[in-house]
Amino acid sequence: MLRGVEGKVVLVSGAASGIGAAHVSVFASAGVKVVAGDVQIEKGQSVVANVNIAGGEAIFCELDVTSLAAWESAVAQARETYGRLDFLVNNAGIYMPGSVLEESPESWQRMIDVNQTGVLYGMKAALPALLDAGGGAIVNISSLYGIIGSPGSISYHATKGAVKMMTKGAALEHVKDNIRVNSIHPGQIDTPIIANLTPEADAAIKASIPMGRLGRPEEIAEVSLFLCSDMASYITGAEMRVDGGWCAT
Numbered sequence: 001m002l003r004g005v006e007g008k009v010v011l012v013s014g015a016a017s018g019i020g021a022a023h024v025s026v027f028a029s030a031g032v033k034v035v036a037g038d039v040q041i042e043k044g045q046s047v048v049a050n051v052n053i054a055g056g057e058a059i060f061c062e063l064d065v066t067s068l069a070a071w072e073s074a075v076a077q078a079r080e081t082y083g084r085l086d087f088l089v090n091n092a093g094i095y096m097p098g099s100v101l102e103e104s105p106e107s108w109q110r111m112i113d114v115n116q117t118g119v120l121y122g123m124k125a126a127l128p129a130l131l132d133a134g135g136g137a138i139v140n141i142s143s144l145y146g147i148i149g150s151p152g153s154i155s156y157h158a159t160k161g162a163v164k165m166m167t168k169g170a171a172l173e174h175v176k177d178n179i180r181v182n183s184i185h186p187g188q189i190d191t192p193i194i195a196n197l198t199p200e201a202d203a204a205i206k207a208s209i210p211m212g213r214l215g216r217p218e219e220i221a222e223v224s225l226f227l228c229s230d231m232a233s234y235i236t237g238a239e240m241r242v243d244g245g246w247c248a249t
């Protein structure tokens with residue numbers, strides 16, 4: 001059992017699917033109360049219902065991460081329901097391919113709004129509650145593509161690189177407040193976001209991962225839980241690569 005998580009309260013964005021949904025079940029299994037936010041209402045409610053049936057404690061709230069007011073409402077729901085907020089996982093994200101020459105202003109702006117501004121707003125809304133709680137932890141889900149480059153994902157690289165650096169800035173802003181802020185950089189994880197890969201591309205990616213397989217969403221959520229726990233008490237501003245060895249090549 002990880003020290004310092006049982007009885008705490010987490011807000012997870014993008015909780016209706018993939019890595020976010022895995023956070024809801026992994027955190028709830030560790031005795032953390034979960035506020036699960038997403039724009040996909042029915043799917044999010046279903047994730048929460050399954051966790052509650054399994055004995056966890058979770059509520060769903062409608063959350064569009066591009067709206068600061070929606071974030072403030074989600075934090076208020078955490079405080080009203082569970083009396084506090086200790087952890088934030090900024091997980092919601094979208095992926096749209098496109099090179100520098102292909103990228104449209106609309107697609108670029110949408111990626112910035114969701115992947116980058118959404119993370120800023122999440123931290124902005126949650127930090128006052130974490131300060132009130134006497135401390136806490138924030139985990140920002142970036143990507144391996146926030147560390148390494150590739151052709152054809154220019155706006156995704158821009159936003160995920162920004163998340164990595166916003167994490168370090170926020171970590172230093174709150175290092176004296178008992179609040180730790182870290183980023184996770186998943187490699188290729190088996191979730192709906194990669195469903196548009198062709199079988200050939202899927203095989204090529206798998207071939208480039210030393211472990212020879214995609215990651216499971218739970219393998220990201222478990223690192224997140226560790227980063228929130230007291231076992232990670234000396235870790236802040238760090239970028240955790242969870243990539244099956246991809247970056248070691």
Ligand SMILES: NC(=O)c1ccc[n+]([C@@H]2O[C@H](COP(=O)([O-])OP(=O)(O)OC[C@H]3O[C@@H](n4cnc5c(N)ncnc54)[C@H](O)[C@@H]3O)[C@@H](O)[C@H]2O)c1
Nearest residue numbers: 014016017018019039064065092093143186188189191193
């Ligand atoms: N799957 C991977 O290989 C991989 C790799 C690196 C990083 N990531 C990152 O992990 C995070 C989770 O992605 P995933 O793989 O679970 O994908 P996913 O598509 O399964 O889940 C993303 C979730 O975010 C939600 N979302 C999208 N826009 C939103 C908005 N405006 N407000 C609130 N919620 C919104 C979606 O409804 C969905 O539930 C993302 O930030 C993604 O960039 C994923």
